[in-house]
Amino acid sequence: MKVDTITMMRTLLILLVLFLMLPAVSWSENGYIEITAPGNRQLRMAVDVPRSLEAASSPEKAREMGEVIAFDMNMSGLCLAEIKEQFNLSGALLFAEADFNSWLKGGYDLLVRGEYSVKGDDLTVEFRLFDLANRKMMTARRYLGKTKDLRRFAHSFADEILLAMTGERGCFTTHIAFVSTRSGNKEIAIMDWDGHDTRQLTRNHSINLNPDFSPNGREIIFTSYKRHNPDLYRRPLSSPVEVAVSHREGLNITGAWSPDGSRIALALSKDGNSEIYTIARDGSSPVRLTSHPAIEISPTWSPNGSQIAFVSDRLGKPQIFIMNADGTGVRRLTTNGGYNVNPRWSPKGDKIAYARMEGGGFQIHTINVNGSDDTQLTSSGSSENPAWSPDGRLIAFSGRRGSGDEIYVMRADGSGETRVSKVGGRSTQPAWQPR
Incomplete structure (x- = not known):
């Protein structure tokens, strides 16, 4: 009996440690994500390079948009953001269960995905932010403008990310x-x-x-x-x-x-x-x-x-x-x-x-x-x-x-x-x- 008690205590201790190692992503009553990572654990964000909806793509423009968002978020100090292109998803921005799992297995807590269309000098881009642990979309925005606006669009969505995470819009369009x-x-x-x-x-x-x-x-x-x-x-x-x-x-x-x-x-x-x-x-x-x-x-x-x-x-x-x-x-x-x-x-x-x-x-x-x-x-x-x-x-x-x-x-x-x-x-x- 004594051995069983010790074993149970050890099991509970291991479960407690595993619980503390889970991503520190929780939702407050006002809908904002709370950043309270224990043990100096910082949230990780993947910024998936936006995908083209047209046959002719502009990969350099897509990557620039992703880099702007990643830079803004890294400077904010709220998370560690990095550009990723490794997990492909066909179709529009609808997430299958396997896609969430792939990003989670990569160690990410948050994901930014985007789609864009370039027709001449016209640019349409849509970004979405996902909370991977809760399999929930936190915010989304669509922007219509010119190709010269791509950095402004990316900065604007980084502002929206901060709004979703903290309740206060960022400063990245200033x-x-x-x-x-x-x-x-x-x-x-x-x-x-x-x-x-x-x-x-x-x-x-x-x-x-x-x-x-x-x-x-x-x-x-x-x-x-x-x-x-x-x-x-x-x-x-x-x-x-x-x-x-x-x-x-x-x-x-x-x-x-x-x-x-x-x-x-x-x-x-x-x-x-x-x-x-x-x-x-x-x-x-x-x-x-x-x-x-x-x-x-x-x-x-x-x-x-x-x-x-x-x-x-x-x-x-x-x-x-x-x-x-x-x-x-x-x-x-x-x-x-x-x-x-x-x-x-x-x-x-x-x-x-x-x-x-x-x-x-x-x-x-x-x-x-x-x-x-x-x-x-x-x-x-x-x-x-x-x-x-x-x-x-x-x-x-x-x-x-x-x-x-x-x-x-x-x-x-x-x-x-x-x-x-x-x-x-x-x-x-x-x-x-x-x-």
Whole structure:
């Protein structure tokens, strides 16, 4: 009897271990998939290269779409995604039992499949996401457009995958604006978040700095020296027209849109030293928020618009401070490091990313808004100007790894650092477009 009891206990233990090794895929009451993998087990996603519905196929286009989805999902940190073509299925996107089993035996928890049709320059593509363990389709989308839209379609479905898995849409159809010297001058350029489809926005053959997107993502503000003074300009993405918003004597720099788009915070030196002001979107109604002999610069709004973080050297060296949006209640945020700059408030409102002088260069840190959990995210070369993705999962920054300055993207915990800029010259000062 004693032996039987021991044997039973061992059997139960083995069953428990096997249970813990099952794919950590479960469905919550709201229908979103819950990512709670035990034992550091990460979900695996297979991205099956889309199949052509026509006799004439475009395998290079199909593979590019699959690669875009896999790249987006790997950067999200939610799963390990890889391109697979080994399990063939004839017919349309209807799954037989054997097909699910083949993917499961391959060790996958999630599967993305697609079909496409190319007729001339017209592209039709349909993607579907499957939860293999539960043999359930999680989401599906069909896209109609031109072949030039294939990357946008793939990014869009990656956004849908995040929505299905987490309840929040991804950031993969957004863009990053940045300062580029490719033309020989410091001009504002814009690219897809992963570095593709880069195009130059400004062409004034001058120095242009510090782009920032409006809350609707349709226009930017930036500082330009095109009239020989650092003035603040505004321009829509769809038009080359640049309108002077603030051209007061002295500095008109580091402009930042308020979350509701009604005002702009910036640094002005019209009264002597640099101070933080807010102005209306047309440049009128200036309100001075700081009044100190020190240099005050680089304002960034909290997501609800109630507070502004900024840089001040009022203690001798630059540190990050926070104040109410009316200038009251100023408090010091950073207490470590002697030179802290470039604050950016996270979309969730809980953290601020910034750059700290570390030895001969800068490194990106994040800190809670109450001053706790000051965490260094980068350690290589020099890294500056952090910019949060609109969902808060990723951070873009300008990094120097060797001789050149490029735009990099990493996850919010500092992992997955990836260079995305591809245009040549120096690429700095990224700003991430809202959804």
